Amino acid sequence: GESVGLHLPTLSVQEGDNSIINCAYSNSASDYFIWYKQESGKGPQFIIDIRSNMDKRQGQRVTVLLNKTVKHLSLQIAATQPGDSAVYFCAVLGPSGNTPLVFGKGTRLSVIA
């Protein structure tokens, strides 16, 4: 099965600095990876995804890096803003059609103004 870990449960950053949130996964056959943001009282919101045939993908202020060799992915947020304060989850999809998205334990990002 798939298990997903997270290196840091909490992360505090100064406004304007860059944030990096890490995630490790266990199944080397996993082929689709998503980062979600969950604000207080809301459901997880899709931020960015990456497939296993890529090692980097950029969005607006966010970048996801995938290292399949060590089964690790990271989310980088540039110029972190107070609105970025939330819990961030990595989610991993296995190769089987009947395998659901498996979520990591989440990292709480706090932005210090």
Next chain:
Amino acid sequence: DTAVSQTPKYLVTQMGNDKSIKCEQNLGHDTMYWYKQDSKKFLKIMFSYNNKELIINETVPNRFSPKSPDKAHLNLHINSLELGDSAVYFCASSQDQRGGYGYTFGSGTRLTVV
């Protein structure tokens, strides 16, 4: 327009009661899910339906019974509620059973059993 909507948003009930949570998606997705989020924010799959057919049934007490009257709706009925059922329950949907374009989540139902 809300893509995945759940009702109610809050539910407070006594132990032993039976309650239902409803979910509807207007995205035209084929597959719907129920996830449970515990107090430590851990999200765990409970059930998945693809076009009204149950495809994933994780180790969940049989007091929990999902029902999908059509592919746009997935309801969750819980019998004989226990204190440990207190959590936030999220409904989600995906384009197809593979889920390779991500899941869209509702805003959650916070269930408190007293």
